[in-house]
Amino acid sequence: MQWLKSVAVAALGLGWIGSTGADAQGPIKIGEMNSYKSQPAFLEPYRRGWQMAIEEINAKGGVLGRQLEVISRDDNANPGDAVRVAEELVTREGVALISGTFLSHIGLAVTDFAKQKKVLFVAAEPLTDKITWENGNRYTFRLRTSTYMQVAMLMPDTLAAKKKRWALVYPNFEYGQSAVAAFKKLLKEKQPDAEFVTEQATPLGKVDAGAVVQALADAKPDGIFNVLFGTDLARFAREGNTRGIFKDRTVVSLLSGEPEYLDPLKEDTPEGWIVTGYPWDEIDTPAHKAFVAAYQKRWNDYPRLGSPVGYITMQSIAEAIKKAGSTDTEKMIAAFRGLKIDTSFGPIEYRKQDHQATMGAYVGKTTLKGGKGTMKDFRYVDGGSIQPADGEVAKMRPKEANE
Amino acid sequence: MTIDALLFQALNGLASASSLFLIGVGLSIIFGVSRIVNMAHGSLYMLGIYIAYSCATHIGGAFGFWGGIVISTLLVAAIGAMIEIVLLRRIYRAPELFQLLATFAVVLVVSDLTLWIWGNEDLLGPRAPGMTGAVEILGRRMPTYDIFMMFVGPAVLLVLYWLLARTRFGRLIRAATQDREMVGALGVDQARLFTLVFALGAGLAGLGGALQLPREPANLAIDLNLIGDAFVVVVVGGMGSITGAYLAALIIAEIKALCIALGAQTIFGVSFNFSRLTLVAEFLVMAVVLIVRPYGLMGRAQGLIRTLAIPEEPVRAADAMTKGLAGIVLAVLVVMPLASAYWPYATVLGIDMLIAALFATSLHFIKGPGGMHSFGHAAYFGLGAYGAGLAVKAGGLSTMPALLVVAPLAAFAGAALFGWFCVRLSGVYLAMLTLAFGQIVWSIVYQWETFTGGSNGVVGVWPQGLLADRSIYYWLVLALTVSGVMFLRTVIFAPFGLGLRAVRDNPLRAAAIGLDVRRIQWIAFILAGTVCGVAGGLYAFAKGSISPETIHVGRSIDGIVMVLLGGLQTVSGPVIGGPLFTLLQDTLIRQVSYWRAALGIVILIIVLVFPQGVVGSIAHWRQWLAERARRPA
Structure with missing residues (x-):
């Protein structure tokens, strides 16, 4: 094996010589990867969002006097291929950092890749808590609100409804399971007499809505906690409406207020569900109005939640590089920790203690307006306000991740 | 739970059974006559629901909806006929199952075409005009449309039954299902019959899709979501039996409804959520049915299938030219990492291509020489990957023993267990039992959060020590791939390999000369699975993480595509097919935004230019040239 090692060392040496010349004053390359073909409904708006951000940043002269160039790849919705894409x-391509991913298992695989290869990774979308907690590492930062944060945001309204018997329905994979676990834990803490009368775990994308809806109703719950999304949500809402099971019941539903999932429902939009979401046409802060106007001008279409997520991802990266004054990985990590930026959602910060951004979400009630679903009585919940205590976070996150 | 609740769930099951029946019945008819494993059946169904959506929203009203169902049925039937005429008719003479490759390409093209035409948002259609409400039954509300659906399945069943039993067309279909060569010999225009059958099957898929419009949004995931269900219905019912297909649909739908009705239960102090079983219920049913009744519920033993394909040449040892070429390629592969400074991605992609070669070769071993078409080969890949990964993560082993001992052992155990059941079947029933086992393994891994990491999988299994270096890991992959391929190649040329092919070509005669048919097949199954496990282990350490995708049916189908691309009837086909597929996908995904369609079109071109797979066709042409040279001028 000795000769193999020396050959390898020689090869690595050649690689080092080869790479030094390439780092001239060209554009700063940012790697971006996502499951574009597999999740087009969320990711097309996302792509438009980050493209717009890059165009705006470059029009203003770029960062550190250099233009930003995003090299974007499809990860084939598969962790194995995603790791290959990241390596590529x-x-x-010699990118300064990588960003993106949507599905949780892919996000986790790339998180671990970042740790192994010591590359900065900005996870834009994946929701699993593990990215910042159990499997967190010093190279990975995450923008979007995690599963836990989404559930925690809904808690005040859930408690205010004062319902005792709860039925739970969720897609049968980690996202659904951990959302339900968080819901049970947080509800029991504040309302010890809460009961969970039935649990339906449905195959992702294949919910047998009629039977599931009936099983929920047969358990005679006062409230329903729903984690279904996408096509499952559409089937669930329609069957539930036709069979009248939402009447006189409180429904708390994760992500259902996001245009990606709410818009397809049209007339079937349920009335008064307590949801997290993004009522893009109702938010009237100046920053957000400016964002919507620019987006509509650029794309001749309205933003979905993916749009600001994509935009803020690139905005964060540009700000971090500016703060670091370099594209050195260690300097960028130092810059990202505690990075504060003003976004269309308001000010956000990348938390030092777990690398989670405090970008929040809107909590409100679904309603039908002019044949389209939207949200009413909503408020913005800052992602920093609903975190577990720092001590708890430190217990879940590996120590070396904060070194 | 009350009796009323259970009865009501049984009614829900009846409506679902109709949907399931419509998904499967068209596939059953197509397969019965043409023996084509039509992967595009789900795509046709998806087109049905999209076309119905467009009719219902653009024309609108009752005519738009009900007329739309007729229009989509007819349009999808026409599309099916076109696929048969333009594409499949040209390749009926190709080796068995090669048509699967063509229909797989159709899946890719249709998927991107649908995205291009209808866009990326889910499209929820209107409710059925005249059936928007619900009626009270057993104190619960049942949607009117569901009641309508309960009757649609049996109605279609009756019409088809009449068509098959009472019309000339139906008699021809039944005759062709039993012995299509004889039908041809009796002067029936086979080309026309095949086209009509394909149109009928496609039309039924279109009808099924269109009828689903009020129940689920048209979306781009339907094609792959459904294809598994369709095969289950066909096989559980028994090939070619439409009554069986309805019975199968009914049983599966009712079992699922029951699982949902039971929900979370505590039995003997152990709480179990039955609704989680709906993830895999159909495959559990299929495994049980096939073990108990090898030809499905209502199927009969298949007659001898004479393929239209050119019979396979006996395997020949490589000649000097092939050996020389292989030597050069190997030399290039060995020195490739030395150029990694200028070509750093070559080792990264090279690792994936080599692993694909080993995966495809192990699958080819049972498919080609073994004649057992596994649709669940990813199970052994995944067992190897998880075995190796968990041995490191939970067992604290180091990389090499995990890779060389645990990965093959885990796959060996799985292959020995599943193979024992599978070799008792043959043909498509065997293929579907492997699929069922594969999906069962997948669903266990997918749900066993505490041990396998559930849907997120296992992360942090990077190779340790020297192997952490990419180039050195590449050399390890190269060494193990070459050893694995050479080992299986040696077995093919050994007496055992001769016996295996004898068993494949004529089990009866093989048994008569004293070969233990099942034992030989079982050993072959185990050998292939074990080698595949090594490929899985290599994959785990190459990626640093493992997810349930490594076991999923999608990877099994990728494997079949690799083998068919290379050529089923050549020993070296998969060594080319595996890397070729990986390279094509990697290149197109980067260059083209509609990469699925591009990949589909490239595969279609390969299918038409190389009707025996790339290596198979090249070998065929070489032979043809040699014969021509020998002929006197």
């Missing part, structure tokens, strides 16, 4: 971006 790093080794062949």
Whole structure:
């Protein structure tokens, strides 16, 4: 094996010589990867969001006097291919950092890749708590509100409804399971007499809505906690409406207020569900109005939640590089920790203690307006306000992740 | 739970059974006559629901909806006929199952075409005009449309039954299902019959899709979501039996409804959520049915299938030219990492291509020489990957023993267990039992959060020590791939391999000369699974993480595509097919935004230019040239 090692060392040496010349004053390359073909409903608006951000930043002269160039790849919705794509971006394209991913298992695989290869990774979308907690590492930062944060945001309204018997329905994979676990835990803490009368775990994308809806109703719950999204949500809402099971019941539903999932429902939009979401046409802060106007001008279409997420991802990266004054990985990590930026959602911060951004979400009630679903009585919940205590976070997150 | 609740769930099951029946019945008819494993059946169904959506929203009203169902049925039937005429008719003479490759390409093209035409948002159609409400039954509300659906399945069943039993067309279909060569010999225009059958099957898929419009949004995931269900219905019912297909749909739908009705229960102090079983219920049913009744519920033993394909040449040892070429390729592969400074991605992609070669070769071993078409080969890949990964993560082993001992052992155990059941079946029933086992393994891994990491999988299994270096890991992959491929190749040329092919070509005669048919097949199954486990282990450490995708049916189908691309009837086909597929996908995904369609079109071109797979066709042409040279001028 000795000769193998020396050959390898020689090869690495060649690689080092080869790479030093390439780092001239060209554009700063940012790697971006996502499951574009598999999740187009969320990711097309997301792509438009980050493209717009890059165009705006470059029009203002770029960062550190250099233009930003995003090299974007489809990860084929598969962690194995995603790791290959990440390696390609790093080794062949020589990107300064990688960003993106949507599905949780892919996000986790790339999180671990970042740790192994010591590359900065900005996870834009994946929701699993593990990215910042159990599997967190010093190279990974995450923008979007995690599963736990989404559930925690809904708690005040859930408690205010004062319902005792709860039925739970969720897609049968980690996202659904951990959302339900968080819901049970948080509800029991504040309302010890709460009961969970039935649990339906449905195959992702294949919910047998009629039977599931009936099973929920047969358990005679006062409230329903729903984690279904996408096509499952549409089927669930329609069957539930036709069979009249939402009447006189409180429904608390995760993500259902996001245009990606709410818009397809049209007339079937349920009235008065307590949801997290993004009522893009009703938010009247000046920053957000400016964002919507620019977005509509650029794309001739309205934003979905993916749009600001994509925009803020690139905005964060640009600000971090500016603060770091370099594209050195260690300097960028130092810059990201505690990075504060003003976004269309308001000010956000990348928390030092777990690398989670405090970008929040809107909590409100679904309603039908002019044949389209939207949200009413909503408020913005800052993502920093609903975190567990720092001590608890430190217990879940590996120590070396904060070194 | 009350009796009323259970009865009501049984009614829900009846409506679902109709949907399920409509998904499967068209596939059953197509397969019965043409023996084509039509992967595009789900795509046709998806087109049905999209076309119905467009009719219902653009024309609108009762005519738009009900007329739309007729229009989509007819349009999808026409599309099916076109696929048969333009594409499949050209490749009926290709080796068995090669048509699967063509229909797989159709899946890719249709998927991107649908995205291009209808956009990326889910499209929830209107409710059925005249059936928007619900009626009270057993104190619960049942949607009127569901009641309508309960009757649609049996109605379609009756019409088809009449068509098959009473019309000339139906008699021809039944005759062709039993012995299509004889039908041809009796002067029936086979080309026309095949086209009509394909149109009928496609039309039924279109009808099924269109009828689903009020119940689920048209979306781009339907094609792949459904294809598994369709095969289950066909096989559980028994090939070619439409009554069986309805019975199968009914049983599966009722079992699922029951699981949902039971929900979370505590039995003997152990709480179990039955609704989680709906993830895999159909495959559990299929495994049980096939073990108990090898030809499905209402199927009969298949007659001898004479394929239209050119018979396979006996395997020949590589000649000097092939050996020389292989030597050069190997030399290039060995020195490739030395150029990694200028070509850093070559080792990264090279690792994936080599692993694909080993995966495809192990699958080819049972498919080609073994004649057992596994649709669940990813199970052994995944067992190897999880075995190796968990041995490191939970067992604290180091990389090499995990890779060389645990990965093959885990796959060996799985292959020995599942193979024992599978070799008792043959043909498509065997294929579907492997699929069922594969999906069962997948669903266990997918849900066993505490041990396998559930849907997120296992992360942090990077190779340790020297192997952490990419180039050195590449050499390890190269060494193990070459050893694995050479090992299986040696077995093919050994007496055992001769016996295996004898068993494949004629089990009866093989048994008569004293070969233990099942034992030989079982050993072959185990060998292939074990080698595949090594490929899985290599994959786990190459990626640093493992997810349930490594076991999913999608990877099994990728494997079949790799084998068919290379050529089923050549020993070296998969060594080319695996890397070729990986390279094509990697290149197109980067260059083209509609990469699925591009990949589909490239595969279609390969299918038409190389009707025996790339290596198979090249070998065929070489032979043809040699014969021509020998002929006197």
